[in-house]
Amino acid sequence: MTKYVVTGSTGGLGSQVFKYLLKLVPASDIIVSLHNPAGANAFIKESGAEIRRGDYGDPASLDTAFAGADKLLIVSYPSIAHELRVKHHKNAIDAAKRAGIKHVYYTSLAFASDSVAEVMQAHLDTEKYLKESGLTYTILREGIYSESYPLYFGFWDPKAGEDDVLIPHSDGSIAWVCREDLGEATAKIMVEDGYGNETRLLSGSKTYTLKDVATLASQLLGREVKLIVGTEDAYVRHNLGKNGPRGEEDFLRKWATTYKALERGELDVIDPLLQKILGRELRPFEDTLRESLGVTAGSVFDKYAK
Ligand SMILES: NC(=O)c1ccc[n+]([C@@H]2O[C@H](COP(=O)([O-])OP(=O)(O)OC[C@H]3O[C@@H](n4cnc5c(N)ncnc54)[C@H](OP(=O)(O)O)[C@@H]3O)[C@@H](O)[C@H]2O)c1
Secondary structure, eight states: OOOOEEEEEHHHHHHHHHHHHHHHHHHGHHHHSSSSSSOOOHHTTTTTOOOEEEETTTTHHHHHHHHHSSSSEOOOOSOOHHHHHHHHHHHHHHHHHHOOOOOEEEEESSSTTOOOOOOHHHHHHHHHHHTTSSSOOEEEEEOOOGGGGGHHHHHHHOTOOOOOEESSOOEHHHHBBBBHHHHHHHHHHHSSSOTTTTEEOOOOOEEEEEHHHHHHHHHTTTOOOOEEEEOOOOHHHHTTTSSSSGSSHHHHHHHHHHHHHHHHOOOOOOOOOHHHHTTTTOHHEEEEEEEETTTTTTSSHHHHHH
């Protein structure tokens, strides 16, 4: 019997991994390690899996959460704060060692190994630490989530009525992929016994530039959504003061490096592995976009999509 411990199950990716893991192994073989157990939804609570508290910021809680498990999924910490993120990931890797975990799966990101994107740097540091840990690992470079397109698409809010979407530096192609496809494949990889000490990319099967996203969004909504590639300063000025970290200059300057990575083609990479693991076509980016915009099938979009 193999015992699994999964983190991040209240989140977008981790919830999908957990859902598919439950289809593959008995619930009694799964431990759900939650940052905040009180936030467990009904699906988790009623699944039959054991719930434990595991906060990346609290190593002692991770010792308890990971105890007795064989395979561990570390879902990366949701932040762009480099040092804190790496510290949290190191805490989880160290705790995995103490707990005698036999195989660690880490959800990294799809940028290049020599990426210029700030958001990738904490992943690269974590990958290095994990590789040097002596643990058996699988680094899964999870593709750019289709659901996360507004982050890349100038923080566009279709309801705000502003349809000029400003990005800095450059547009580029992205092999978008939805979290459900990633979650299903990640669960399957965890249950198989392969991929030991490998770094694998799980990407979408088709790329779309941000200009393509603008075209699709225009067709969906029946009004023009325009992509504008401007200067970094214009991008910062445009977003300063908006809600949350996205309105802060430091965050915006760091996030602007993403577009330098796009210019280098870092996300213009299609790997057939995900489709092979799932044994079916991936969910099209258009479907996620349509859903996020609240546009139903049979709408004006279908006229164009034929
Ligand atoms: N590939 C991409 O395009 C992309 C896009 C965005 C983010 N990401 C990265 O991929 C990860 C998964 O994405 P997602 O969409 O599932 O993110 P998400 O929905 O924000 O979920 C993040 C998960 O991390 C948990 N968490 C937060 N603080 C924690 C802590 N101190 N210790 C342990 N767990 C903690 C959260 O638990 P609570 O619910 O209890 O807070 C939640 O379950 C993100 O965390 C981020 O690093 C990737």
